[in-house]
Amino acid sequence: MMQAPLSPADRLGRGAVAAAGVLVYLFLYLPLVILVLFSFDTSTINGWPIAGWTLSWYQKIGLDDALLAALRNSLTVGLEAVSIAVVLGTLAALAIHRYRFPGREVFLFMATLPIVLPGVVTGIAMLLFFHFFNIDLSLTTVLIGHATFCIVVVLNNVLARLVRVPKELAEAAGDLGANALQTFWHVTLPSIRTAVLSGALLAFTLSFDEVVVTFFLTGRDNTLPMEIWGRLRIGFTPELNAIASLVIAVSVVLVIASQAALREQA
């Protein structure tokens, strides 16, 4: 569509930026495309060209009990961590947004740490913590680790949205006779609903994908990334390509779902 007039230099600049953008996108997607391609490769070596096409690796996944158990564990931990995070994180965001209390800034700073500090530090700190109190490592310790950063993710997401909600809405509700609880339920909650959702979605994917911290907190039962990591250390098996492709497919679905959920609020 014709907008502002452009000089030839402008046009060149725009073309260059567009080309650069496309190249970076290609860079982002190259590994993903390769993985998906090779997941159908009959050859067990990830070499080019592709030897033949098969679905056998996908079928093998269905028979792989350890993998399926790990998947179940990841889903369980993810859902539980997100459940905890949604409740704790949303409540905390409301408290921070609504009240100015001593220590508010400190708490906010503390709430960025789990994201900002390297995962290895968090993982080790928690390992030492559990060891100190003689708590065995298990899926529960993994859950605690995941829930910690999930809370923070949801908190920051909801807080960012709360800041953008015009405060006149709550005032109008009060003016019309709603008490604090009613205002929250009828006015505040609907306006943050999608922030809670997108925070939850983001937290879930972070938990599902988590390796760095989980490594230190895992006991006997593996999450999916830990199971994959274990196999990678041993050697390559072609099912890994298939698992990887499935994970990519799930991410695509989640991304589309989250954008659809967000659009209704925008």
Added chain:
Amino acid sequence: MDVAQPTRLATPSSRRELPAILRALPLLSPSLLWLAVFYLVPLGILLLHSVWSTDTVNMVIVRQFTLSSYQSIATDPLFRDVALRTITMAVGVTLTDIVLAFPIAYLIAFRLGRLKTLAFMLVLVPLWSSYLIRAYAWKTILGLDGVLNSFLVAVHILSRPSPAFLYSNLAMFITFTHVWLPFMILPVYTALEKIPRSLLEAAGDLGAPGWRTFLHVVLPLSVPGIVAGAIATFSLTMGDYITPQLLGGPDSQLVGNVIASQFGVTFNWPLGAAFSAVVLVIVAVFLVLANRVGAAGTAR
């Protein structure tokens, strides 16, 4: 310290107001307790371990104050090399990601109309696909039998597949750059999105061609996004041990795996804890510097 102030909601002034902290407490305490117990206390215990030592004979931790772990770190040249290599890698990856992130962030924020959401989702997909999987993918690309070698041999740039790509600092660098890139794109995009379009028109009105508008208006106003992305990429690289183990060579040890290895067979937990503390300090310094740059950029 903030003075307690009443809630923003309309409340009858006849009711005596509780101080804000008490009103906030019911909402805040679950998270506060959780983070205190499961995050702050562990960090404290980490610091505690860093000033303890290991009895390697009996495989037990000696809970007595000593600075021996820190001393080893300070004196051992190996640790210094590793730290330097890691910091260099982290800075390099950060700078590269800034450069790579801009075209996409700029396109999505300014140039794409109806394609905006699609382009944005295309950035999210790699972000939400497992990190482990993407690192592993580079292994397949860069390996001896991998796609890169096959391609280079096919176009006769190489006569034989080269082992130089995988298990090297280069492999780690490429992997890090790739894996953290979405973490840079998103904050930069958010910052660009906030720039009012009228500022760009004003710059043009005052005689600035496209690239000068970018230099003088867009770039300075995108600094907060760059800072946020830089903090992410730096911190992530500083603590990573997965990529070095998957794609690094024998000389490619990073701080992350040195730390991680203390918790394996070595069982030198105090040393690992001390190292973690050092990493914490490095990241904290970077955070302060980055925020200083960010503040300076907007205040200038």
Added chain:
Amino acid sequence: MSNVPVSIELRHVARHYGHVAAVNDVSLSVGRGEFLTLLGPSGCGKTTTLRLIAGFETPSSGEVLIEGRAVQHLPAYKRPVNTVFQNYALFPHMTVHDNVAFGLRMKRVPSDERRRRVSEALSMVRLEGMERRKPAQLSGGQQQRVALARALANRPSVLLLDEPLGALDLKLRRAMQIELRTLNREVGITFIYVTHDQEEALAMSDRIAVMSQGSVLQIGRAEEIYERPTSRFVADFIGETNLIAGRVVSVADGVAGVHLHGGQVMQAQAGGAGREAEVTVAVRPERIRFAGPGETTEGLEGIIAEAVYLGAAIQYVVQLPDGSSVTVRRPAGDEAPRAAGAAVRLTWDPRAATVLTS
């Protein structure tokens, strides 16, 4: 028009968005040093027209000429005009000095001269000494003046202003109107001003172009627009007006006799209407008076439905036999006020009423 050199010219300029024409075949020329206002309601195309001159939009057809040179394909940064934006568009990360100096930097003016010209521009808008402040530290009025200074520092031959006073309170707005007019007269820069406020337009402009739905309906000096509107829209948009329907029964010497549907034949400026044409007579409330007893038997008969005391004037609503009403405004001290229910005859000077065919 006088022989003033032409500064800006638009020749059959149009701007379409899909099927919608935001600007529809607009042609006008602006003399050097003139203060021209584009006046109209929201969506009439006045801002789009301004942006076409500034270079933020390309016309779908037609030419934009600045000092005789066709510039419609030139991007904004290559055009010798400067814009004052509605929301000021000050660069938040730069000081006032850097904001005002920006255009000079783009032209690579050396820093000493830059500093001088920034001072000069700031004193023109009476903001001396504010160089080191940041926009966020200024009030709305101050920000507006920085935006003005930023444009003026470049000594443009044409200044484009897009509703710059909209965000200011009334008193400040009036003060700024005077300042802008003074600037225009003293410095001799051509001003093209966009507003929807007709009082503002009448107060400040040399000429006004009234726009509606992408077209210029009428362009002329304030009195022309006010006294001799050429369309219902213009008559209605500027000031208050009575629009009375009727049919032309005679035309002589430029004066038409119009048989108003309300009853009588009244006279008005013909303006090119022919006999038997169905027209509207536009006459301002303050130009209508009550015919005294013993005066001509002509006059529109009616009954006063309402009389409102406005302080300086009394406003009457007079109902005509066919049910329609006419507003009459008389100065308060001049005559005895009349009460509701009184029967009156309305009359006016033919030169004060205009026949409108559209």
